[in-house]
Amino acid sequence: MTGIDLVPLVDEGLGNSAYLVDLGDGRALVVDVSLDLRGAWRAARRRGLTVAFAADTHLHADFVSGARHLAATEGTQILASAAGHREFTHTGLRDGDEVDLGGLRLRALATPGHTHEHLSFLLLDGDAPAGVFTGGSLLVGSAARTDLVSAEQTEDLARQQYASLQRLATLPDEVGVWPTHGAGSFCSAPPGTERTSTIGREKAGNPLLRAKNEDGFVADLLGSLGSFPPYFLRLIEVNRRGSVVLDTDPALPPLDVGAVQSLLTDGAQLVDTRSVPEFAAGHVPGALSIPFRPVFASWLGWLAPHDRPLVIVRGADQDPAEIAWQATKIGYTNLAGELTGGVDAWTAAGHSATSTRLVRAGQLGRERILDIRQTAEFAAGHLPGATHIELGELAERAGDLSREPTVVMCGHGERAMGAASLLEQAGHRDLAVLDGGPQDWVTVSGRSLESRT
Known part of the structure; x- marks a missing residue:
């Protein structure tokens, strides 16, 4: 792996990693990037790179893919599974297909389980495998969940996941393992700080790779599954049809008290992103408390409606652009704006506040x-x-x-x-x-x- 310039782009809140690979000729490959492309753009521009390729290992459930936005704005070539039936221009790949990246090659490996159409991407330097982008297949110390399609298909997908992990385990021990999902992801990963690994380390320490047989693997994997945010069930289809292409960066337009009152009357939901003590001291009755922190996006997608306008009440020290980006990357394009002046403006206009x-x-x-x-x-x-x-x-x-x-x-x-x-x-x-x-x-x-x- 010595000759590979790999830049992990970690989203601590979602518990995920995207990757940028410097291809050595002024171009870059990105893998599993979200619509919040700021980190990828910074990494590319710092190196003077153009993003030539964007690969998605699977139809993501926990974030909106940024690949289509890259294609529309930078002419990036999208690489994804042909079995995903995406409804936008992309290069559809099947098991064994290879893409010449200009010195490096990317080989598609069918690794279903997390999703039906899941591919892992083996990065080859000449004929030597350097690492494998495992997406939601082999994770550090685990494997991704298989219950995002339907309850009826969960066990069958878990058995496919077993076969996929066994296939990946045949790669040389020194090959890097570069998964998308990591600690903190509701797509399943054990707690820990390591986000990348090697095939050898996973064979030695991943309990799911050391399961005695397929039945044991299935029992262990299914027994580890917890709940997940309901927006996961929507985004797979959003990503299959093609995510939005943003005309401008997401933002929170200012709204005066009268405009907010009108929106609330028409069914909008107020989301208060301030700290726990601030919300406790006084908030607009009916406001939903989701404190702004790294995991904000996950809990917004879990608790807030996606089909009604959302009005934000934020703290003075909270960045409105960051709040808007966190919502946008999980498909929440229903932010109406923010209450100008916050709770103080609300009460100054004669409306009541409550405390907890x-x-x-x-x-x-x-x-x-x-x-x-x-x-x-x-x-x-x-x-x-x-x-x-x-x-x-x-x-x-x-x-x-x-x-x-x-x-x-x-x-x-x-x-x-x-x-x-x-x-x-x-x-x-x-x-x-x-x-x-x-x-x-x-x-x-x-x-x-x-x-x-």
Whole structure:
């Protein structure tokens, strides 16, 4: 791999990596880039490169592909699976097809499992394989989920994933493994900091590659699957038909109070991106709390409607362009704008604001404890007697919860405030949010967490 100039482009929030390869002749290849192309453009321009090729390993579910935008704006050649039936101009590849990159070659390897049409791309320097872009097939320490197509096809795709990983494992040990999905991705990856690996390291340490047989692999993979944001079920088709080509960078147009009030009357949703303490101190009634942080896009796609206008209330220190980009890369083009002046402008115009109590672990009494973390987090350790509903399920179940004093908790407070805002929308009152998480309770109580579901 010595002669390959590979630049990982990591999206910490989505837990994904795209890649840029300097082809050595003023051109570049990018692999699995999202519509937020700022990182790819910076890397290319820093090296004086033109993006000549954009390869997509599969029809992405967790972000809008940037390949079509590159093709429209820079003449980039799109390389993708012919079996994906994309409805826009691209070079459709099948198993074994090769593309001459000008010294380097890219060979398509059919590796279905994560999706039906999934390809891995083997990068060859002469006849020597340097690395393989494994997309959602072989990951560092894992393999990507197989339940994004339908429940009926999940096991069959898991068996295809097994065969795909076995095929990749026949590559030489020194070949680099360059996956798209990594730690933090809801497409499944174990926690950890490594985002690239080698075939040899994966054969030695990846538990799914060391499964005794296909049935064992399937049981282990399916047993590891948690929930995922509902927007995943929409973006595969968006990417098959062809993503939008942006005329301008996404932005948040300013909206005065009157315009916002009119939008809300017509069904818009207010999304408050401020910090937990700011939202707790005062917010517009009915606002959805999604604090702006690296994972903002995932939770926006999980909690906010995609088919109604969204109005943003942001903190003074939050970049409106960054908020707009995070929404756009997951297909949320329904941002109407931002409330100029924020909550202060809202109340100055005579409208009411509401607040949500923040409590410390030492202040917990006999209130119901509602833990809204993911199932695996809850099972690993939770407060005795806590009620568990995942945040992603709460909107549908909020109406069924009894109206009793409740403290909502997660790991730190951000997700819990989002849950409290959903409960407020459903008419719940007497709510508080735990400022902290389970370990804070352990510290002040001296008791142990329960670890059963």
